[in-house]
Amino acid sequence: MTVVAPPLAAKAPSRWRLFWLLAAIILALSGLVAYRGDFSVEAVRQVVRLTAQISLMLFCTAFSASALAHRLPGPPTLFLRRHRRQIGLAVAFSHGVHAIALVVFSRIDPAQFNDATNTAMFVFGGLAYLFIIAMAATSFDRTAAWLGSRAWRILHTVGGYDIWLTFVIAEGKRAVHDVHYWPYVALLVAVMALRWWGGKARAAAR
Numbered sequence: 001m002t003v004v005a006p007p008l009a010a011k012a013p014s015r016w017r018l019f020w021l022l023a024a025i026i027l028a029l030s031g032l033v034a035y036r037g038d039f040s041v042e043a044v045r046q047v048v049r050l051t052a053q054i055s056l057m058l059f060c061t062a063f064s065a066s067a068l069a070h071r072l073p074g075p076p077t078l079f080l081r082r083h084r085r086q087i088g089l090a091v092a093f094s095h096g097v098h099a100i101a102l103v104v105f106s107r108i109d110p111a112q113f114n115d116a117t118n119t120a121m122f123v124f125g126g127l128a129y130l131f132i133i134a135m136a137a138t139s140f141d142r143t144a145a146w147l148g149s150r151a152w153r154i155l156h157t158v159g160g161y162d163i164w165l166t167f168v169i170a171e172g173k174r175a176v177h178d179v180h181y182w183p184y185v186a187l188l189v190a191v192m193a194l195r196w197w198g199g200k201a202r203a204a205a206r
């Protein structure tokens, strides 16, 4: 009996459904928050915070997907590993909305925007944005092949750690004054521990 492998082309588009679903949810929630707050300064700031938190959840999922699938293989973890590229692109999408909301915030209330930001935010946040853009641009077969596997691995590893660190700084400075941010800091520490644990398993298997 001849076993015919399923055509790759039929499987790939279905993975993108997850990206489009996540993008639609991010847009709908951001629009709803802005609309319910009458597009006030506070509503726009809520969109900034909402997209930061959505990005955090998606980033933690993509950042730990391989380690999770390696240590705890099963349908849910294998699903996440298979879709980590689309989840990573959803992080970029959510951060795109974070940037748009920041531009709107700076236009409608420059004084509050200046109070809410500082040079360090622009330096660390700006560098993380450069990584997010470069990683998103090289998350397609053609652009990844153009970059080459070694450069791709370096970019996505260094970029992942830089984005993780930017989240630690952003959540950590808020956690000093507000216990509500502690779970986010704990989540960031947990995903780093998971990657280390997953990496040890891979090294032992070699």
Ligand code: HEM
Binding pocket: 045, 046, 048, 049, 050, 052, 053, 056, 098, 102, 116, 117, 121, 122, 123, 124, 125, 126, 128, 129, 163, 166, 167, 170, 171, 174
């Ligand atoms: C130039 C780049 C960036 C600027 C100017 C910026 C600015 C801001 C501002 C003003 C807030 C506070 C909003 C408010 O309280 O009303 C904020 C929140 C936040 N940002 Fe960004 N951001 C930048 C990039 C980033 C990046 C790259 C990350 C993550 C990798 C990030 C993660 C966060 C987080 C976690 C919060 C806290 C959300 C919360 O309070 O729940 N930001 N950002």
